[in-house]
Amino acid sequence: VSVTVMSGPGVHDPVSASDALAARLEELQLTLGEGPCVEAFAFDSPMLIPDLETTVARWSGFVPAAVSAGARAMFALPLHSGAIRLGVLALYRVLPGSLAPEELADVLVFADLALQLLLDAPSGLTGQPGYHPMDGVSTGRVQVYQASGMISVQLAVSIDEAFVCLRANAFAAGRPLGEVAHDVVARRLRFTRDPGKG
Amino acid sequence: VATTINERLAQTFVDLADTLVANFDLMEFLHTLTEQCVQLLDADAAGLLLADGRGALRLVAASTDKVQVIELFQLQSDEGPCPDCYRTGQIVRIGDLRSAEAISRWPGFAAAAAETGFGGVHAIPMRLREQIIGTLNLFHPVGAGPDPMTARVARSLVDVATIGLLQELALRHQEILTEQLQTALNSRVIIEQAKGILAERYGLDPEQAFTVLRNYARNHNHPLTQLARDVITGTVRITIVHGDGTASPAG
Secondary structure: OOOEEEEOOOOOEEEEEOOHHHHHHHHHHHHHOOOHHHHHHHHOOOEEEOOHHHHOOOOOOHHHHHHHHOOOEEEEEEEEEOOEEEEEEEEEEOOOOOOOHHHHHHHHHHHHHHHHHHHHHHHOHHHOOOOOOOOOOOOOOHHHHHHHHHHHHHOOOOHHHHHHHHHHHHHHHOOOHHHHHHHHHOOOOOOOOOOOOO | OOOOHHHHHHHHHHHHHHHHOOOOOHHHHHHHHHHHHHHHHOOOEEEEEEEOOOOOEEEEEEOOOHHHHHHHHHHHHOOOHHHHHHHHOOOEEEOOOOOHHHHHHOHHHHHHHHHHOOOEEEEEEEEEOOEEEEEEEEEEOOOOOOOHHHHHHHHHHHHHHHHHHHOOOOOOOHHHHHHHHHHHHHHHHHHHHHHHHHHHHHOOOHHHHHHHHHHHHHHOOOOHHHHHHHHHHOOOOOOOEOOOOOEOOOO
16 A cells, blocks of 8 residues: 645646655546546545446546556545645555544544645644644544634635635634534634734 | 325425526435425424445434434444444334433433434435445434335435435446535535625634525525635625625625
């Protein structure tokens, strides 16, 4: 199993590939414009393909090339949180076979982790001492998502940036993310533009 | 004129079938289903939970935001009738959440439930072959849980929810189930983000924001999840028309 991360809508900018075959599979999809990663990103849905050869009809260019390069199974997971979409995490296997439920659970956690790191890195949050990328992730708390939407209006920024601002605020204040989000939804906390910046 | 339960049931399936044909949107379908459960089964509220790929339950649709409080408590503490229903695959019914039985079984949950005002709960597992994929939870006044006939109707509504979720009757692979569940859970996040945007823009609470979003989707024949995405990206601007005919400025 190996890992590849891509980012950017339309622009597939390879972030990391764990080996030559992973890089090759990504390059093939980029060149051909088709494959599990392309669809995972476009349809916002995981693409779990335990046997690539059963999907020749679907991706007639990609599958034969991928199989001759040595891949027999592929699992592509969108790096998303609602409308925030940053890329795809892809894994391959050299033999056909499904992911076991516990492997799938691990992969989903890795996808969350990759999403947070990609989101938080540009703001410099990842370099802060005590930073933990999984803080507040997958809490299932709807207020976190509602608060992100509210902050995006308050600051006139994208939903991606709003989510980072919310997380940065919770991190700086040393408070749980859900608690800060709750304050935003209850209108006890508003985000304003820092006049010293941008 | 009081209609029979059969007539109301028939109407429910017609309404649900309507949402299944053109422009199918899973979130719209599941929300409609929870609302129909309330009307048809004389419940106070209904909530639908689905298991994510990590085996944790998440709230996907609810007839009212009030359900969120009590469901989230159960999901976070992993204690209560809904987690029990999911774990055992059996119906969990509790007529009075303030009873000694409820308190000894779920001490934390019983205390939290007392604050929400719901009297009792009837939790039904969503079953697909051998696997439990979620639960439908009906909240009702004290001692007013569904009678056997109504409970059977509730079970069929749960089966309808499972079918809507899968969108195809013949489930071929575990992979497809996982893909559908993950997509459904993410759609829910998109809708919450859009609710936040509308709530902030128009000074609404999240529940009112959802009503605005949903009415716009229906009136413009726009799939709900796609509309939520369009609101977030700014592709669609929803303008609220007040009773006096004036319109709120968009943003």
